[in-house]
Amino acid sequence: MVKNTKSKRNITLIAALAAVSVLSACGNNNSGGNAAGSSTDGNAAGSAGEQVTLRLFSNLPDRKSGQGLAEQMVIDNYTKENPNVKIELETLAEEPFKNKLKAYMASNEALDITMVHGGAELNTLVQAGYVKELDPAEYEGETYNFLPGVYKSFTFNDKLYGLPRNSDYEVIYYNKKIFADNGVNVPTTYAELLDAAKQFRAKGIEPMSVNGKDLWSFAAFFQDLVIRVSGDQSLTLDAVDQKKSFTTDESFITAAKLLGEARDAKLFQESFMTADYGASQNLFTQGRAAMWYMGSWEAGMATNESLSEDFRNNVAVLKFPVVDGGKGKDTDLLAWNGGGYSLVSSSKHPEEAKKFFDYLMRADQWAKTVWDTGAAVPAQKYELTGSESGLQQQLTEVLTGATTTAGSLGLDYGTPKFKDDGQNAFGKFFAGGSTPEELLAELQKAAESQ
Amino acid sequence: MKKSTKIILWVFFLIVALVQLFPLIWLVDFSFLSSNEFYSSSILKWPSDPQWQNYINAWVDGKFLRYFLNSAFVTTVTILLTVVLSLTLGYAFTRMQWRFRSIFFTIILLGIMIPIHATLLPNFAIFKALGLTNSYLGLILPYTAVSVPMGTFILTGFLKSIPKAMEESAVVDGAGIYRIVFQIIAPLTAPALVTVVVTTFLNCWNEFIMASTFLSKDALKTLPFSVMNFAGQYSSDYGSQFAVMVLTSIPAIIIYAIFNEQITKGVTAGAVKG
Numbered sequence: 077m078v079k080n081t082k083s084k085r086n087i088t089l090i091a092a093l094a095a096v097s098v099l100s101a102c103g104n105n106n107s108g109g110n111a112a113g114s115s116t117d118g119n120a121a122g123s124a125g126e127q128v129t130l131r132l133f134s135n136l137p138d139r140k141s142g143q144g145l146a147e148q149m150v151i152d153n154y155t156k157e158n159p160n161v162k163i164e165l166e167t168l169a170e171e172p173f174k175n176k177l178k179a180y181m182a183s184n185e186a187l188d189i190t191m192v193h194g195g196a197e198l199n200t201l202v203q204a205g206y207v208k209e210l211d212p213a214e215y216e217g218e219t220y221n222f223l224p225g226v227y228k229s230f231t232f233n234d235k236l237y238g239l240p241r242n243s244d245y246e247v248i249y250y251n252k253k254i255f256a257d258n259g260v261n262v263p264t265t266y267a268e269l270l271d272a273a274k275q276f277r278a279k280g281i282e283p284m285s286v287n288g289k290d291l292w293s294f295a296a297f298f299q300d301l302v303i304r305v306s307g308d309q310s311l312t313l314d315a316v317d318q319k320k321s322f323t324t325d326e327s328f329i330t331a332a333k334l335l336g337e338a339r340d341a342k343l344f345q346e347s348f349m350t351a352d353y354g355a356s357q358n359l360f361t362q363g364r365a366a367m368w369y370m371g372s373w374e375a376g377m378a379t380n381e382s383l384s385e386d387f388r389n390n391v392a393v394l395k396f397p398v399v400d401g402g403k404g405k406d407t408d409l410l411a412w413n414g415g416g417y418s419l420v421s422s423s424k425h426p427e428e429a430k431k432f433f434d435y436l437m438r439a440d441q442w443a444k445t446v447w448d449t450g451a452a453v454p455a456q457k458y459e460l461t462g463s464e465s466g467l468q469q470q471l472t473e474v475l476t477g478a479t480t481t482a483g484s485l486g487l488d489y490g491t492p493k494f495k496d497d498g499q500n501a502f503g504k505f506f507a508g509g510s511t512p513e514e515l516l517a518e519l520q521k522a523a524e525s526q
Numbered sequence: 527m528k529k530s531t532k533i534i535l536w537v538f539f540l541i542v543a544l545v546q547l548f549p550l551i552w553l554v555d556f557s558f559l560s561s562n563e564f565y566s567s568s569i570l571k572w573p574s575d576p577q578w579q580n581y582i583n584a585w586v587d588g589k590f591l592r593y594f595l596n597s598a599f600v601t602t603v604t605i606l607l608t609v610v611l612s613l614t615l616g617y618a619f620t621r622m623q624w625r626f627r628s629i630f631f632t633i634i635l636l637g638i639m640i641p642i643h644a645t646l647l648p649n650f651a652i653f654k655a656l657g658l659t660n661s662y663l664g665l666i667l668p669y670t671a672v673s674v675p676m677g678t679f680i681l682t683g684f685l686k687s688i689p690k691a692m693e694e695s696a697v698v699d700g701a702g703i704y705r706i707v708f709q710i711i712a713p714l715t716a717p718a719l720v721t722v723v724v725t726t727f728l729n730c731w732n733e734f735i736m737a738s739t740f741l742s743k744d745a746l747k748t749l750p751f752s753v754m755n756f757a758g759q760y761s762s763d764y765g766s767q768f769a770v771m772v773l774t775s776i777p778a779i780i781i782y783a784i785f786n787e788q789i790t791k792g793v794t795a796g797a798v799k800g
Contacts, residue, residue: 135759136758136759137756137757138755138756138758138762138763139587139755142759142760142761144758166742167754168754170759172735172754175646175739176738176739179646179650179739182647182650183650183651185654353760353761354561354565354761354762357761358562358565361562362562373759374760382561382562383562415759
């Protein structure tokens with residue numbers, strides 16, 4: 077008996093090992109074939125002198141939708157026109173992307189082009205000498221058509237180190253039907269917004285969806301309030317730079333109190349602190365929340381076939397409401413340019429890399445593609461094709477109607493440590509119920525210790 | 527009286543089983559939803575229109591097969607290396623008399639305590655210098671290094687419980703050292719070896735941080751990258767991601783189901799004697 081079970085066990089073990097070794101053999105063959113293939117490629121490049129493989133590092137792993145699709149389309153366009161160029165793409169999602177870019181920077185990896193986040197993160201790359209300086213004069217004129225002021229978070233010591241790919245700005249998306257059905261007026265002032273929140277609450281509808289778990293939306297919301305109160309776009313950025321103080325400036329105190337009112341009026345959905353991006357989006361797109369505080373990159377919602385037609389017909393854009401007695405106008409837009417591309421200094425094919433980089437940034441390539449696919453609002457002027465969705469037209473109006481823009485999100489303006497500490501301060505404010513004064517004190521501490 | 531206790535016990539165990547199985551049911555359930563059906567108020571949502579497309583996406587866009595073969599290869603080699611090294615090390619530490627035995631034993635066991643995140647950047651620099659990034663070896667080496675300390679720990683515990691008479695008789699019969707280790711000792715430690723195999727498997731199968739740092743060639747990527755292929759900058763294709771996770775977890779479940787009994791034996795044997 078005992079012997080029997082033992083031998084059975086041995087047989088299973090052996091079978092498992094055999095199965096696994098067969099698989100491993102396959103794996104081996106695969107790798108062998110690939111390695112051989114790529115090495116012959118390399119040889120061809122060396123001998124013919126024209127076959128070039130460029131390495132592009134990007135934070136858009138999904139190549140079938142959104143910005144990943146747009147990026148892929150531009151790459152395909154380029155390789156079609158330049159058959160001698162092969163573009164080797166490496167993609168990772170946001171967080172692993174950032175980690176690996178640091179590893180690449182530390183080891184001076186020979187990438188050709190990399191996606192970069194403007195502000196503090198790009199600054200780290202610049203200080204390490206990992207990215208190349210660009211000549212802004214080359215990117216003037218019709219071919220590129222960059223909007224004024226978009227270089228702000230890509231410029232350090234008056235030198236340009238990358239080009240932005242999107243104009244990001246915060247708006248409030250709202251569902252026209254939910255407002256109409258419940259007889260709630262679309263708010264234009266902050267008091268009306270809080271009043272609308274109370275009316276929706278009374279009817280059991282979530283007033284505004286927000287991705288509380290990600291925390292950065294709160295910081296944007298607060299910066300929006302500061303702009304509306306003070307009428308000064310750079311106030312938050314100056315405070316991060318420690319030219320102003322979070323704790324003593326009147327505008328911050330007023331804005332923090334207004335933020336507290338939003339919390340007390342239960343403006344955000346039930347258990348908003350546990351909602352990540354997808355959860356907050358679904359709540360809104362399923363018609364269970366009346367508003368969604370989010371950025372311009374969601375222009376594609378109106379044409380997304382997987383969302384209900386009812387929703388697509390009713391989604392609309394609202395500017396952040398003005399504050400009674402505040403100096404800001406509703407055309408002061410919290411807009412910035414977060415993501416972009418840079419040329420890497422250790423590139424092995426600097427000339428070819430530059431050619432592709434310039435092609436990518438042309439107004440008729442990246443800018444046109446993202447706009448046509450509804451993936452984002454570009455940082456460049458684009459011609460309306462006439463086939464835009466109503467949502468895209470409204471977003472364009474918000475951007476072109478803006479009288480001032482911030483240029484950077486306060487959180488991204490400081491160091492990564494500031495971003496972390498600042499976000500946690502907002503987390504404490506909303507989840508832990510700290511007072512507006514405590515919030516400001518923590519922000520000040522974060523700014524000082526960055 | 528006795529019957530009623532039995533029934534209560536049965537009900538209790540059924541509930542426990544259900545709680546244990548729930549995550550799997552949930553995983554399979556959600557893999558059939560379209561992305562905008564997620565986050566509804568109900569915990570389980572039986573799809574009115576099952577999205578088989580998610581599985582097609584997982585297979586094609588997630589490049590499942592290629593990543594699966596890579597994962598299988600890396601994991602297998604890691605397991606083989608781990609088993610051989612842990613067994614021989616364990617034998618050397620428990621049965622052989624040599625001068626720096628306890629010092630080396632301590633050094634090996636220290637490996638259990640080193641957090642892998644701390645080793646990422648230095649390892650990346652070293653591997654790059656040695657040309658090990660973008661190779662299977664670049665994953666197999668660190669995975670083995672991480673698994674061997676725990677494996678040695680389990681095996682030393684188990685080896686102490688085996689009577690020395692076994693080896694004495696083997697020596698009398700004229701067996702050499704390799705024969706003793708691989709033909710006498712290895713079968714006797716089978717439960718502990720299975721534990722080492724399964725824990726190593728689970729660790730390597732799901733590992734992402736090292737893989738994402740050391741690999742950039744698509745042809746070498748392992749399964750966790752498959753999930754990544756459906757992540758956008760802001761929102762993701764959750765349905766397809768769940769389909770990938772279902773496919774990824776199937777081998778793990780099968781292996782765990784087969785060796786379930788031995789694992790318990792191996793762990794307890796190691797724990798009590800260790």
